[in-house]
Amino acid sequence: MTRARKLYAGAQLREARRDAGLTQAAFADAVGVSLSYLNQMENNHRPVSAAVLLALADRFGTSLTTLSLGETERLTADMREALADPVFSGAQPPPADLDLTASNAPGLARAFLALHRAYRQRGERLASLDDALGREDALAPQPWEEVRDFFHYCDNYIDAVDRAAESFAAAAGLGPGARDPMASAAAWLEARHGVAARTADIPELRRLDGEALTLSTRAAPATRLFQLCVQVALTAHADLIEATLDLAGFGSAESRAICKIGLANYFAGAAVMPYGRFLAAAQETRHDIELLAEQFGASLEQVAHRLSTLQRKGATGLPFFFVRVDQAGTITKRHSATRLQFARYGSACPLWNVHQAFETPGRLIRQLAETPDGVRYLCLARDVTKPGGGFRRPTRRYAIGWGCEVRHAGALVYADDLDLASPASYEPIGVSCRICERADCHQRSVPPLKAAIEVDPTRRDLLPYRLAAPGGGRAASDQTS
Structure with missing residues (x-):
């Protein structure tokens, strides 16, 4: 409970x-x-x-969701993960102290996280004999991490960019019911900015040569429309994007350049799925991503990601989480408007259904899950295949996961026929082994934070150690999950 x-x-x-x-x-x-x-x-x-x-x-x-979650939850989760580093092997601050730091001194929390990130990067570079360690910028945040944190702490919602995309969609005639959104968006771009769009067999998804935009015929229609809208953002809303980047205050030109593309991608998603109409359609379809993808001419990944951005003040959607992992289990995209936060480093919990999506291609997997803090979730996952477009261009495979807390599950079609009331329906999952307190997980890779271990050479269970219970007793064996 x-x-x-x-x-x-x-x-x-x-x-x-x-x-x-x-x-x-x-x-x-x-x-x-x-x-x-x-x-x-x-x-x-x-x-x-x-x-x-x-x-x-x-x-x-x-928004009650924004007020109750916001930056505090994210900072607390990120500090817990950072403190799981072996360098902090001594006494650990209790969770209440982390909550107070995140809420009362968020600047201090961010400084701590930046310091820990620099420490990790220095260790990684030393381990690999990276000669970049001698440069002045060696301990600067990695561009991808800095940009990811920007969106993470903006709640994955950029109001000015979202509203600009919504205005463009209305002017260009995008959204449900559009007869030919590609032609409409292309006509708008050429009429307003003199950029003519065409399709051709090119290896890139999108190429701009002067005032000629070429979109690849190898890409799916949803991808071509998305890339066309990316170009609209870069051409028609360059000033807005640059102003947003100025406010972000990135520490390097690389971070700024990466975020520029990220903001253009954000604009494209918000243009293909305009906020007001998408929110209404999501509620009407009970968040069925296949129906939403068909209505808006978007991919399943684009729809699932868009659901996690519906955090406009005064018109919020359900608080969703969204994550994308590669075949190695590495998180390549992550966002959560729920209390569920994802590991900043390493892979997602192996007990989570997002990993099973690779085993059942083309099928949507449902999972009722419970985290160590007692919060229950409806988790959804499926694989996503992105063809390379040619024999020598390899197919990329990912799995996407999304969902919400069970208290909102009734608004999702995917909750139908699930027994939400039975505790037995819920599988235990965690965030990261080092901060997961479960003593009975057979998939654990390392012991949890602050847990003493016992190694007995006369016996062996699924793991080569047992967790020592507080006070010197023995905890349950790490056999089940």
């Missing part, structure tokens, strides 16, 4: 008040609390009450 959890969200509460342009006194009156009580909540001396949450949603359109 999910454990009740008090919500400390002082930073988000202050932000909501400032967005409304109200003083503390006026805001306290609006949400029905005393000035002193509001002051205590904003300073995380008291949790945000249910009455205040409802008042915020009713009067200011503040």
